[in-house]
Amino acid sequence: MEITKATTFSIIVVLVVLIIELASATQHEVGGSAGWDESTDYDTWAKAQTFKVGDTLVFKYTSGLHSVVEVGSESEYKKCDISNAANSFNGGNNVVKLDKVGTRYFTCGTSGHCSAGMKLKVNVVAADSSPTSSSSSSSSSSSSSPSSSSPSTSSSPPSTTSSSPPSTTSSSSSTSSAFSHVYNVFYSSLIMGFVSLLLSNF
Numbered sequence: 703m704e705i706t707k708a709t710t711f712s713i714i715v716v717l718v719v720l721i722i723e724l725a726s727a728t729q730h731e732v733g734g735s736a737g738w739d740e741s742t743d744y745d746t747w748a749k750a751q752t753f754k755v756g757d758t759l760v761f762k763y764t765s766g767l768h769s770v771v772e773v774g775s776e777s778e779y780k781k782c783d784i785s786n787a788a789n790s791f792n793g794g795n796n797v798v799k800l801d802k803v804g805t806r807y808f809t810c811g812t813s814g815h816c817s818a819g820m821k822l823k824v825n826v827v828a829a830d831s832s833p834t835s836s837s838s839s840s841s842s843s844s845s846s847s848p849s850s851s852s853p854s855t856s857s858s859p860p861s862t863t864s865s866s867p868p869s870t871t872s873s874s875s876s877t878s879s880a881f882s883h884v885y886n887v888f889y890s891s892l893i894m895g896f897v898s899l900l901l902s903n904f
Contacts, residue, residue, distance in 0.1 A: 727756040732822060738763035738770065740815060744822040755829045757800045761808075765794030768820070769811035772798070779807035779823060782816035800826045 730751055733742040738761045753759075761770045772789040773779050784790075789798075790811060800806070806824045809816040 727758065728752075728754070729758050729760055731760045731762065733762075737761075738768055738810070738820075740810075740818055740820050744819070748822060748824060753800055753824050753826045755800060755803060755826060757826075759798040759800065759808075759824065761791065761796045761798070763794055765792060767812065768815065770796055770798075771809050771811040773807045773809060776805070776807070779809065779821065782809055782821070784809060784811055784816070787811075800824070802826065803828055 730753065732738050733744065733747060736742045763770075769790065769792040771784045771787045771791075773784060774786065774788045778784070778786065791798075792811070798808075803826055806826065807821070808824070809821040
């Protein structure tokens with residue numbers, strides 16, 4: 703069956719839209735390299751991310767030991783109440799798409815794990831939103847504090863602060879973002895190759 707020019711053009715438009723979505727979406731591996739387990743501080747991890755509509759969450763964990771349960775409200779999240787779960791997964795490698803603006807709540811369904819801190823709150827913003835800079839807000843708040851009019855005459859030596867090791871959360875986030883970028887570029891290249899093939903017969 704011969705493909706008409708109109709059909710070819712429609713396919714090209716759909717593929718271009720898919721490329722745009724792939725380029726803008728980010729794949730967030732929950733917990734970074736540690737994955738979905740009890741050892742990760744998910745509040746700290748989530749604060750280092752910007753979750754936008756179209757992004758995905760990837761939960762990697764040991765099936766049978768952990769699970770993923772999505773609850774529908776802040777109250778259920780705080781109480782670790784999974785009796786009215788909106789979604790539940792137990793496969794060990796689950797992908798959840800963030801398809802709308804709002805807050806979503808996830809916990810582990812294994813008894814005692816949620817209360818031990820194995821839960822995640824995700825604030826999803828519009829795809830065209832810019833990430834909020836926490837560093838600029840903290841610097842502005844520190845600069846707003848009044849300085850002393852007279853110089854300090856303390857004879858005590860300046861305090862030395864020990865350098866802390868680099869945050870594993872930040873490095874994990876960078877690794878996840880890099881993987882997401884390679885993933886998107888790979889599939890975008892495949893789609894562009896298919897578009898080129900269609901255009902050659904257009």
